[in-house]
Amino acid sequence: xxxxxxxxxxxxxxxxxxxxxxxxxxxxxxxxxxxxxxxxxxxxxxxxxxxxxxxxxxxxxxxxxxxxxxxxxxxxxxxxxxxxxxxxxxxxxxxxxxxxxxxxxxxxxxxxxxxxxxxxxxxxxxxxxxxxxxxxxxxxxxxxxxxxxxxxxxxxxxxxxxxxxxxxxxxxxxxxxxxxxxxxxxxxxxxxxxxxxxxxxxxxxxxxxxxxxxxxxxxxxxxxxxxxxxxxxxxxxxxxxxxxxxxxxxxxxxxxxxxxxxxxxxxxxxxxxxxxxxxxxxxxxxxxxxxxxxxxxxxxxxxxxxxxxxxxxxxxxxxxxxxxxxxxxxxxxxxxxxxxxxxxxxxxxxxxxxxxxxxxxxxxxxxxxxxxxxxxxxxxxxxxxxxxxxxxxxxxxxxxxxxxxxxxxxxxxxxxxxxxxxxxxxxxxxxxxxxxxxxxxxxxxxxxxx
Amino acid sequence: xxxxxxxxxxxxxxxxxxxxxxxxxxxxxxxxxxxxxxxxxxxxxxxxxxxxxxxxxxxxxxxxxxxxxxxxxxxxxxxxxxxxxxxxxxxxxxxxxxxxxxxxxxxxxxxxxxxxxxxxxxxxxxxxxxxxxxxxxxxxxxxxxxxxxxxxxxxxxxxxxxxxxxxxxxxxxxxxxxxxxxxxxxxxxxxxxxxxxxxxxxxxxxxxxxxxxxxxxxxxxxxxxxxxxxxxxxxxxxxxxxxxxxxxxxxxxxxxxxxxx
Numbered sequence: 001x002x003x004x005x006x007x008x009x010x011x012x013x014x015x016x017x018x019x020x021x022x023x024x025x026x027x028x029x030x031x032x033x034x035x036x037x038x039x040x041x042x043x044x045x046x047x048x049x050x051x052x053x054x055x056x057x058x059x060x061x062x063x064x065x066x067x068x069x070x071x072x073x074x075x076x077x078x079x080x081x082x083x084x085x086x087x088x089x090x091x092x093x094x095x096x097x098x099x100x101x102x103x104x105x106x107x108x109x110x111x112x113x114x115x116x117x118x119x120x121x122x123x124x125x126x127x128x129x130x131x132x133x134x135x136x137x138x139x140x141x142x143x144x145x146x147x148x149x150x151x152x153x154x155x156x157x158x159x160x161x162x163x164x165x166x167x168x169x170x171x172x173x174x175x176x177x178x179x180x181x182x183x184x185x186x187x188x189x190x191x192x193x194x195x196x197x198x199x200x201x202x203x204x205x206x207x208x209x210x211x212x213x214x215x216x217x218x219x220x221x222x223x224x225x226x227x228x229x230x231x232x233x234x235x236x237x238x239x240x241x242x243x244x245x246x247x248x249x250x251x252x253x254x255x256x257x258x259x260x261x262x263x264x265x266x267x268x269x270x271x272x273x274x275x276x277x278x279x280x281x282x283x284x285x286x287x288x289x290x291x292x293x294x295x296x297x298x299x300x301x302x303x304x305x306x307x308x309x310x311x312x313x314x315x316x317x318x319x320x321x322x323x324x325x326x327x328x329x330x331x332x333x334x335x336x337x338x339x340x341x342x343x344x345x346x347x348x349x350x351x352x353x354x355x356x357x358x359x360x361x362x363x364x365x366x367x368x369x370x371x372x373x374x375x376x377x378x379x380x381x382x383x384x385x386x387x388x389x390x391x392x393x394x395x396x397x398x399x400x401x402x403x404x405x406x407x408x409x410x411x412x413x414x415x416x417x418x419x420x421x422x423x424x425x426x427x428x429x430x431x432x433x434x435x436x437x438x439x440x441x442x443x444x445x446x447x448x449x450x
Numbered sequence: 451x452x453x454x455x456x457x458x459x460x461x462x463x464x465x466x467x468x469x470x471x472x473x474x475x476x477x478x479x480x481x482x483x484x485x486x487x488x489x490x491x492x493x494x495x496x497x498x499x500x501x502x503x504x505x506x507x508x509x510x511x512x513x514x515x516x517x518x519x520x521x522x523x524x525x526x527x528x529x530x531x532x533x534x535x536x537x538x539x540x541x542x543x544x545x546x547x548x549x550x551x552x553x554x555x556x557x558x559x560x561x562x563x564x565x566x567x568x569x570x571x572x573x574x575x576x577x578x579x580x581x582x583x584x585x586x587x588x589x590x591x592x593x594x595x596x597x598x599x600x601x602x603x604x605x606x607x608x609x610x611x612x613x614x615x616x617x618x619x620x621x622x623x624x625x626x627x628x629x630x631x632x633x634x635x636x637x638x639x640x641x642x643x644x645x646x647x648x649x650x651x652x653x654x655x656x657x658x659x660x661x662x663x664x665x666x667x668x669x670x671x672x673x674x675x676x677x678x679x680x681x682x683x684x685x686x687x688x689x690x691x692x693x694x695x696x697x698x699x700x701x702x703x704x705x706x707x708x709x710x711x
Contacts, residue, residue, distance in 0.1 A: 017709055018706070018709070079550075079708070084549075084551070084554075084708050085705060085708050100552070102551050102552075106547050106550075106551035106552050107548045107552055107554075109471055111474075111478050112474055112478065119467065120464075120468065120471055123463055124464060124548075124552055124554065128463070129463060
């Protein structure tokens, strides 16, 4: 293994899964027995291409992240790299000892003690008996399992199980470490410990390949990233850039989804049909539309600062709610109102033209109005909008409750509902590394400017 | 086939660990522990003792005495074979997690089953020898025992590889197998001596490789006079062929195993 050889070299890798349908399987067994062509008849009924045309290299000593939606082929790729399955086409070379953290503690036998399981698991992962003995104390100490190591594994909690599994796998001391979302297990302290250990691996120049939904982790730890979409490489290269491309793509998909849902809003008065999540009480909040329609809201659009219709925003962006109305007869008593709710029905904000002391003079025919929210100071989540036109005493002309929604997306996972524009300052006594430049921008809500 | 042998040899440490784990786990929590290796065939003996002592009185062969001991010589190795195949057929499905989540040569699982049961057999053997000593039957031919054991090991391994890989694709096989093994038991001269059989039945029995394996055990342990060299050699050839076929099929299906279990 020369230093400039890549640790992982994948060229045009494809993996086609074959499905054997059970009905046909029985037929196969029957015909196999009858005709004696057992081997020939073991042919698949259906194929499914999990990966296609995937090429990439992982430099020795680098940390490589693989991102993508569920079902995009990430786990398949990992199984190929671990050697659990073989590529259908293409070539895949992994240099050095591989340890895969795919499922922690896979292969633990519940009836025997942790001690014996560590020994067997270590051997399974490629250690010799001596190596297991040498590393045993370290493994147990890392897993913090000194007190329980002689108890049968079936008495362990799932956290203990995962800890011990991780400890064994990480002490195999691989040249290439494959990690599949396993850091989601265990409590926070242990997760941090795992991350520290992975950091140590990086410092020691080991190659790490991480498959994760945690974009923050990938951005923070990886030197390169690969984005899989539908089994193909959608993008690869600098993690920041790849993650941005991925987020934009995901946001686009959600945009289409939310816009599609809005197209199905009931056009007439009456309670809305029960949608998903509707059965939950939501603090008594139910989508619907009612009113006498003397003034009718004929259209609602959510626009970004460039006037494009969008349903996914990042904090700090400008959101314009644009209403079109039609008043058959002239009216003098009218109020336009707006309400903003979280997905579980908490009123975030509400206002109307009457509260804000506009004097209604008259309205007739077709027209429009806009409400511009110039700084969308919200945390990540889905938000529902009420728009209404009614009399000063509240008698509705047209009330659209929760029929419009939009989503706020952010990589900063702050909590609550409202995100005030903010910044941190520290005196010299507190030493903190500033977040990556990008994260700083997020805090100030300028994510879209990228 | 040689690559298969090499692979199994390379993983001998893992096989060893898994076999000892299996043996430990099997009897953990049971009062009698490893004695079960011996009690199992003994209980089977008891059943046949009752059947032939009270139900089919006078049906058993008078040419072998003591009949009990003769029966024991056949039942002990049969138990090894039968348990290996019955457990081995489901071993890949039971160990599916390993195949799917850990880089793990799948053939280790049926192999471990066969070796675990071999150990049970070897644990039971001293009891059988003790009985033989007690009856004054122990003879020098006992030293030849490694031969039929080796033949049986290869035969059982081959068949276990075959059925375990096929069971992953045809789960029905596991249900059929119990009955096949039952029939096979009676088609092997265990509860009756081979020498008593004549004519067509004898020629049918001759085709069963296990007949010669079991007869070898019986001759070496019980008769003290081993004559079925040719039969055992034939069984050895069949065993090697079966092992090759089992390995080949296993290799052919290897990639589908992790996806199908």
